[in-house]
Amino acid sequence: xSCISCRTGSTAKYCIExxxxxGSFLVRESETFVGDYVLSIWCDEKVQxxxxxxxxxxxIHRFLTDNLVFDxxxxxxxxxxxxxxxxxxxxHWAVLTTLGNTxxxx
Numbered sequence: 397x398s399c400i401s402c403r404t405g406s407t408a409k410y411c412i413e414x415x416x417x418x419g420s421f422l423v424r425e426s427e428t429f430v431g432d433y434v435l436s437i438w439c440d441e442k443v444q445x446x447x448x449x450x451x452x453x454x455x456i457h458r459f460l461t462d463n464l465v466f467d468x469x470x471x472x473x474x475x476x477x478x479x480x481x482x483x484x485x486x487x488h489w490a491v492l493t494t495l496g497n498t499x500x501x502x
Contacts, residue, residue, distance in 0.1 A: 423448070423469060433469065435476075448472065 416438045426432040426447060433448040448469070449458040456465045466472040 421473075423473065435473075 418439050420438040422436050424434050424436065426434050429447065429449075431452060432450050435446045435448055437444050437446070450456070451458075456467065458465055464475070466475065
């Protein structure tokens with residue numbers, strides 16, 4: 397579900413803002429917090445970035461709240477594809493890039 401060539405916040409923004417519908421998203425490794433991930437979401441004509449905390453010792457992912465934990469990034473993404481996020485709409489389309497072309501994956 398991630399965009400392999402989108403390593404930074406600015407390239408993530410570029411990857412998903414080119415005509416992407418609201419709810420388009422990608423997951424990338426965090427530049428700032430080694431070992432954590434970032435969920436970048438296109439909504440209301442801008443990209444919002446959310447840190448995903450990952451505890452390596454327990455293999456638990458936390459996102460937006462300490463009350464919900466997930467045992468994999470896949471399960472976290474699946475949950476938020478089906479459930480409204482606190483501040484934003486549901487995520488819908490994973491965005492990947494291949495050789496500079498943006499591709500939406502349902």
